[in-house]
Amino acid sequence: MGSLVKPSTGGSELAARKQGLARANGEAHERLAAMRPPEAAPPPPPLPGFAHFQRYWDRENGCWAVKILPGEYYVTRSDEAISTVLGSCVSACVRDPVRGLGGMNHFMLPEDAAVGPNDWLDPAIGLATRYGSYAMESLINDLLKLGAVRERLEIKLFGGGQILAAMTDVGGRNIQFVRNYMALEGYKVAAEDLGGTNPRKVIYFPVSGRARLRKLRPVENRIISRHEQLYMESLGKQAAGGDVELFE
Amino acid sequence: MARILAVDDSAAMRQMVGITLTGAGHQVQQASDGVEALEIAEKQKFDLVITDVNMPNMDGITLVRELRSRAGYRFVPLLVLTTEATVERKQQGKAAGATGWLVKPFNPERLLATVAKVLS
Numbered sequence: 001m002g003s004l005v006k007p008s009t010g011g012s013e014l015a016a017r018k019q020g021l022a023r024a025n026g027e028a029h030e031r032l033a034a035m036r037p038p039e040a041a042p043p044p045p046p047l048p049g050f051a052h053f054q055r056y057w058d059r060e061n062g063c064w065a066v067k068i069l070p071g072e073y074y075v076t077r078s079d080e081a082i083s084t085v086l087g088s089c090v091s092a093c094v095r096d097p098v099r100g101l102g103g104m105n106h107f108m109l110p111e112d113a114a115v116g117p118n119d120w121l122d123p124a125i126g127l128a129t130r131y132g133s134y135a136m137e138s139l140i141n142d143l144l145k146l147g148a149v150r151e152r153l154e155i156k157l158f159g160g161g162q163i164l165a166a167m168t169d170v171g172g173r174n175i176q177f178v179r180n181y182m183a184l185e186g187y188k189v190a191a192e193d194l195g196g197t198n199p200r201k202v203i204y205f206p207v208s209g210r211a212r213l214r215k216l217r218p219v220e221n222r223i224i225s226r227h228e229q230l231y232m233e234s235l236g237k238q239a240a241g242g243d244v245e246l247f248e
Numbered sequence: 249m250a251r252i253l254a255v256d257d258s259a260a261m262r263q264m265v266g267i268t269l270t271g272a273g274h275q276v277q278q279a280s281d282g283v284e285a286l287e288i289a290e291k292q293k294f295d296l297v298i299t300d301v302n303m304p305n306m307d308g309i310t311l312v313r314e315l316r317s318r319a320g321y322r323f324v325p326l327l328v329l330t331t332e333a334t335v336e337r338k339q340q341g342k343a344a345g346a347t348g349w350l351v352k353p354f355n356p357e358r359l360l361a362t363v364a365k366v367l368s
Contacts, residue, residue, distance in 0.1 A: 125267045133260045134353035138331050141302045149357050241355025244362050246348040
């Protein structure tokens with residue numbers, strides 16, 4: 001990269017001051033440049049199956065990042081961040097510290113209405129539990145396939161806020177599910193920030209395991225809640241179950 | 249009523265599959281990976297095996313292949329229940345000798361209907 005500070009040939013005080021100013025200017029430019037994606041370093045190649053995620057340059061953390069939406073999860077072994085905004089949804093940040101590989105999901109439970117001719121009202125097997133388990137297993141399975149070891153998984157949990165007072169405690173249900181799931185599967189919680197009334201922005205660095213959390217102002221609740229509502233409405237069909245194929 | 253071996257490394261999944269099948273009157277034995285499943289399947293006789301794919305020690309596709317190579321399981325229905333939904337993985341399952349492939353999220357009615365179909 002070419003320097004903006006030209007070498008000074010003059011020996012006068014003025015020239016020296018100019019040089020100092022120019023250097024300060026140059027440093028400021030370099031600082032700014034550090035906040036933009038360096039041309040020499042394109043985003044790390046995505047893992048198979050995750051190429052459709054858009055990467056953006058996170059100025060604050062000086063790294064590439066991926067933003068995930070409700071219902072999505074992302075896995076990486078590169079030095080990049082995964083961010084998301086959580087209202088009543090929950091996110092599990094999962095990684096294998098030895099393999100330097102991890103990911104994050106973002107989900108909520110569908111309404112636990114009985115579907116089909118039979119009632120599946122046993123909460124251990126209701127639509128909500130089935131879908132929640134699927135959301136957790138999808139992320140964890142992808143990590144295990146890439147060489148992560150189950151016993152080593154470090155899991156951090158975020159979200160589950162009750163962001164609208166009028167709503168039933170959707171966040172609380174999500175928290176209860178994820179705690180039950182962790183206990184049932186024998187996973188330890190490495191860190192958590194769950195519940196409360198604020199939405200959260202989470203930035204997770206899977207390679208280092210660091211998670212940065214920012215509580216958002218309640219003024220943003222309505223927008224976040226609207227997005228989650230749309231996600232909830234689309235969930236019913238998706239959560240109902242996958243395809244069945246019988247081979248000949 | 250059938251004797252069914254359900255194999256999954258996830259305790260949450262084992263619980264859900266177990267409740268569904270016992271609720272429908274079946275007898276269910278559980279295993280948490282392919283190696284454990286194979287040991288149990290060699291000691292006892294089952295009418296049906298339902299297995300996950302991604303598991304430690306021995307994955308579900310290998311388990312299906314191993315079971316098919318044993319005389320006692322040549323004609324026993326072997327169902328795969330997994331998050332894997334790609335054509336390639338299904339082909340691997342079929343080639344290993346699986347009877348059918350169910351994609352998660354797990355649906356109790358669909359599982360019971362499929363079980364009834366392959367057992368008849």
